[in-house]
Amino acid sequence: MNHAEQITDATCEIFSSMVMLKVTAKEATKRTKPEFKNSITGMVGLAGTVKGNLLIHLPAPVATSVTTAFLGMDVDCIDDDVCDAVGELANMLAGAVKTALDPSGSDIKLSMPSTVYGESYNLDCLNSGISVLVPFNIEGAEFSVELQLIDG
Amino acid sequence: MGKTVLIVDDSNTMRKIVSRALRQAGIDFSEILEAGDGQEALDVLANNKVDVVLSDINMPNMTGLEFLKAKSEDDSIKDIPVIMISTETGADIIDQAKALGAKGAVKKPFTPDLINETLGPLL
Numbered sequence: 001m002n003h004a005e006q007i008t009d010a011t012c013e014i015f016s017s018m019v020m021l022k023v024t025a026k027e028a029t030k031r032t033k034p035e036f037k038n039s040i041t042g043m044v045g046l047a048g049t050v051k052g053n054l055l056i057h058l059p060a061p062v063a064t065s066v067t068t069a070f071l072g073m074d075v076d077c078i079d080d081d082v083c084d085a086v087g088e089l090a091n092m093l094a095g096a097v098k099t100a101l102d103p104s105g106s107d108i109k110l111s112m113p114s115t116v117y118g119e120s121y122n123l124d125c126l127n128s129g130i131s132v133l134v135p136f137n138i139e140g141a142e143f144s145v146e147l148q149l150i151d152g
Numbered sequence: 153m154g155k156t157v158l159i160v161d162d163s164n165t166m167r168k169i170v171s172r173a174l175r176q177a178g179i180d181f182s183e184i185l186e187a188g189d190g191q192e193a194l195d196v197l198a199n200n201k202v203d204v205v206l207s208d209i210n211m212p213n214m215t216g217l218e219f220l221k222a223k224s225e226d227d228s229i230k231d232i233p234v235i236m237i238s239t240e241t242g243a244d245i246i247d248q249a250k251a252l253g254a255k256g257a258v259k260k261p262f263t264p265d266l267i268n269e270t271l272g273p274l275l
Binding site: 013014017018067070071072080081084085087088091092094095096098099102103104105106110112 | 163166212240245259
């Protein structure tokens with residue numbers, strides 16, 4: 001199974017079983033632009049035999065809708081609950097990718113999840129190594145999940 | 153008298169999700185207590201009668217495995233069953249958790265049915 005398939009399977013499973021929303025994967029690509037507008041990104045680092053980052057990027061309106069579905073409570077702006085929910089989504093996605101890359105669980109360590117959000121922010125694109133971004137449709141909107149793996 | 157569960161996770165979101173999953177699974181606890189890391193969990197156990205603990209592994213301050221070790225060294229709480237709920241479900245980590253006394257493990261993401269299958273036999 002390639003990385004795009006791992007991301008797709010993990011994302012679809014997490015959203016169907018935990019968020020109760022159906023998502024549909026689009027064709028995998030590679031992110032070329034560093035900037036995000038009115039969005040939130042959740043990220044978890046991978047360290048050990050495989051090094052890199054798992055990131056989930058959501059436009060703010062998508063993040064609030066997802067958090068509302070995830071927690072069963074109304075959310076209308078990015079607050080602590082949204083950051084925590086997006087961080088936990090990143091954590092579960094990273095766990096799924098880790099399981100695929102490291103079935104024993106002892107060769108790769110995951111960082112604690114973190115989030116960044118704002119009207120405009122930049123996240124570096126990976127120039128070398130592996131970088132896979134899978135866009136997803138969700139109720140007429142879009143978000144994406146990205147895996148960056150560093151060479152060596 | 154109803155039973156009490158302690159949910160240990162640094163994510164407030166995940167504590168809410170686990171609480172919801174317990175209700176959806178039809179497991180009726182009279183009280184649901186929460187803790188944000190292993191040390192908080194030890195503090196809760198020291199001051200409350202808890203029947204079962206559901207704990208994350210990867211947490212700041214005191215991890216789930218460190219919590220299990222500390223709990224196993226305290227005669228007053230060592231017999232309270234613990235189920236691990238985590239993204240960290242590699243065989244090595246689960247073996248470590250079971251060696252420290254965990255009674256089972258549930259992988260995130262999970263369904264209410266999976267929670268019920270794992271937790272039910274302990275109640």
